[in-house]
Amino acid sequence: MxxxxxxRRRRQFMRMIGKDAIAILPASPVRLRNxxxxxxYRQDSHFHYLTGFPExxxxxxxxxxxxxxxxxxxxxxxxxxxxxxxxxxxGTDGAVERYGADDAFPIGDIDEILxxxxxxxxxxxxxxxxxxxxxAHVLGWANGFRRAPREFVALNHVVDDMRLYKSRSEQSxxxxxxxxxxxxxxxxxxxxxxxxxxxxxxxxxxxxFRSHNADLAYTPIVGxxxxxxxxxxxxxxxxxxxxxxxxxxxxxxxxxxxxxxxxTFPVSGRFTKAQRAVYDVVxxxxxxxxxxxxxxxxxxxxxxxxxxxxxxxxxxxxxLKGAVGRLIKERAYSRFFPHRTGHWLxxxxxxxxxxxxxxxxxxxxxxxxxxxxxxxxxxxxRGVPKEFWNIGVRIEDDVLVTRGAPDVLTAALEKTxxxxxxxxxx
Numbered sequence: 001m002x003x004x005x006x007x008r009r010r011r012q013f014m015r016m017i018g019k020d021a022i023a024i025l026p027a028s029p030v031r032l033r034n035x036x037x038x039x040x041y042r043q044d045s046h047f048h049y050l051t052g053f054p055e056x057x058x059x060x061x062x063x064x065x066x067x068x069x070x071x072x073x074x075x076x077x078x079x080x081x082x083x084x085x086x087x088x089x090x091g092t093d094g095a096v097e098r099y100g101a102d103d104a105f106p107i108g109d110i111d112e113i114l115x116x117x118x119x120x121x122x123x124x125x126x127x128x129x130x131x132x133x134x135x136a137h138v139l140g141w142a143n144g145f146r147r148a149p150r151e152f153v154a155l156n157h158v159v160d161d162m163r164l165y166k167s168r169s170e171q172s173x174x175x176x177x178x179x180x181x182x183x184x185x186x187x188x189x190x191x192x193x194x195x196x197x198x199x200x201x202x203x204x205x206x207x208x209f210r211s212h213n214a215d216l217a218y219t220p221i222v223g224x225x226x227x228x229x230x231x232x233x234x235x236x237x238x239x240x241x242x243x244x245x246x247x248x249x250x251x252x253x254x255x256x257x258x259x260x261x262x263x264t265f266p267v268s269g270r271f272t273k274a275q276r277a278v279y280d281v282v283x284x285x286x287x288x289x290x291x292x293x294x295x296x297x298x299x300x301x302x303x304x305x306x307x308x309x310x311x312x313x314x315x316x317x318x319x320l321k322g323a324v325g326r327l328i329k330e331r332a333y334s335r336f337f338p339h340r341t342g343h344w345l346x347x348x349x350x351x352x353x354x355x356x357x358x359x360x361x362x363x364x365x366x367x368x369x370x371x372x373x374x375x376x377x378x379x380x381x382r383g384v385p386k387e388f389w390n391i392g393v394r395i396e397d398d399v400l401v402t403r404g405a406p407d408v409l410t411a412a413l414e415k416t417x418x419x420x421x422x423x424x425x426x
Contacts, residue, residue: 001255003100005169006052009162010062010071013050016158019065022118023125023155025050026134027058040215045347046127046159048256053099055090057107059134062125063117072117073101074110115141125155156352163346164353165367171400173257174345174369177214178398178409180252181259184208185413189423192246192267198222198236201248209252217258217349220250224267228392229377231339240267245275247392251349258349260371261410262396269425274387276417278376281313282393283415285374289341293372293399293406298361303341306374310337314376319384336378342371345398368401369409 017023028044043054051060051073059074078091095104105113118124118141126138142152166174184205191204202222209215222236223229228247240246244267251260264279266272271279288309289302311333314320320332327333344351346369355362375394378384395415400407414423 001052001173002169003052005167006050007100008167009050011069012162013158014062014064014069014071016162017062017064017125017153018123020121021064021123021125021153022121023060023062024114024118024138025060025062025127025155026131027053027056027060029131029133030056043256044131045163045256045352046130046155049159049163049347051099053090053095059107059110059114061114061117063121070102071100073099073104074107074114075104077106077108110137115144118142119145123151123153125153125158127155128152130156160352160354163351164344165365166346166369166400167367170257170346171367171369173255174259174398174400175409177217177252177254177257177259178261179412180209180212180214180254181250181261181398182410182413183212184250184252185248185261185263186423188248188250189263189265189414189420190426192240192265192424194240194242194244194267196240196267198224198227198238198240198246201240201246202236202250205248205250212252212254214252214254217251217253217260221247221262222250223247223392226379226390226392228264228394229379229390230392231377242268243272244268245271245391245393247394249394249396253349256347258345258347258351259398259410260345260349260373260396261398261413262373262375262394263413263415263420264393264395265420265424267424270421271417272387274385275391275393277317278313278378278388278391279393279417281310281317282374282376282395283417284313285309286372286395286397289372289374290397290399290406290408293364293370293401295364295366295401295403297364299355299364300361301364302372306341306372307333307337310374310376317388319378319388336376337374338377339373339375341374342399345369345371364401366401366403370399370401371396372399373397 061072063070073095092104095101223233224240225244247264249262285306289306292301344353373396377392378388380389398409
């Protein structure tokens with residue numbers, strides 16, 4: 001990400017919080033996986049969005065109008081011994097020279113410096129509860145003044161809204177993450193065969209991601225057969241069988257931006273008649289829902305459209321009986337379609353941003369990014385024809401709202417039944 005991108009974000013953020021405020025944003029702490037083994041470090045999303053600074057044990061401070069706006073970083077000092085074990089640190093000089101801080105101080109000096117910056121301010125912007133290890137420090141500083149700041153304000157409300165609108169640079173990053181995911185799904189379709197394990201398919205996906213210096217955006221769902229009907233299936237340890245559908249939900253994170261893609265395909269290379277009938281309903285619903293991802297429509301338009309088409313399809317398949325309008329009103333479809341049709345997408349795979357504003361569904365605007373992912377999941381049950389048992393189908397693409405037609409970032413990945421069969425049978 002270009003350094004000027006972060007400069008623009010910080011300027012906008014400080015304009016939004018106002019001259020009588022201060023904002024405090026700590027970095028993510030290092031987390032232990034088990035024993036003394038650390039998880040791979042991943043910076044806090046808000047911290048990255050405003051700073052681009054990649055190190056732990058850091059705190060960003062934003063002080064508008066002091067007499068000019070100032071952005072400060074508290075960071076780890078350079079330490080040749082620790083750096084020989086853990087890698088180089090930016091230090092205070094690097095925080096200024098490479099990451100654009102107006103000033104930088106050792107993190108060990110924060111108790112001496114930060115209270116004096118807080119005291120004259122009327123408002124503290126801070127994400128209380130998001131950084132449990134740091135909350136007590138902020139409360140202690142704020143409560144130690146004779147004239148305490150008048151109010152705490154949720155920093156999240158400001159940054160969440162900023163992150164909802166993707167710049168050209170962010171759109172490019174999302175597009176690149178989508179392209180990597182397309183290659184990974186295509187590789188998985190070519191690899192999957194009866195007799196192979198779900199985790200072997202996952203290994204192919206991960207190989208493609210890492211080959212492009214991308215990481216998992218979330219634990220992939222690799223659900224064969226009945227496992228395709230488990231919304232958040234993660235065991236990925238079953239052997240694939242002749243006649244199975246495989247639902248693969250896998251996305252990557254590249255340069256902090258995520259993709260989120262699902263395809264469902266027959267591991268034997270051909271859909272059964274029942275599988276294809278269900279697949280066609282989901283594909284029709286997704287196509288219609290994507291067409292509703294247009295500036296000026298509201299957030300729920302794609303979902304309402306998908307619900308209508310899926311309910312009609314379930315009636316046609318004989319899985320629901322009755323008038324479509326009544327079935328929708330009673331949410332009868334939720335037995336087979338229990339989730340929403342999408343979510344915001346960005347630095348987090350389920351990205352921040354309100355779905356409602358003032359009690360009304362948010363209006364879609366150019367620059368927003370979201371997923372569109374209807375599905376049908378049919379478990380064995382009385383009254384359900386046996387040929388439909390254990391069919392789970394979800395189709396998910398990443399879509400950018402533009403001033404015109406929806407921009408499907410993952411459009412290159414096959415999803416018509418004929419194209420899916422050609423690829424799966426190759």
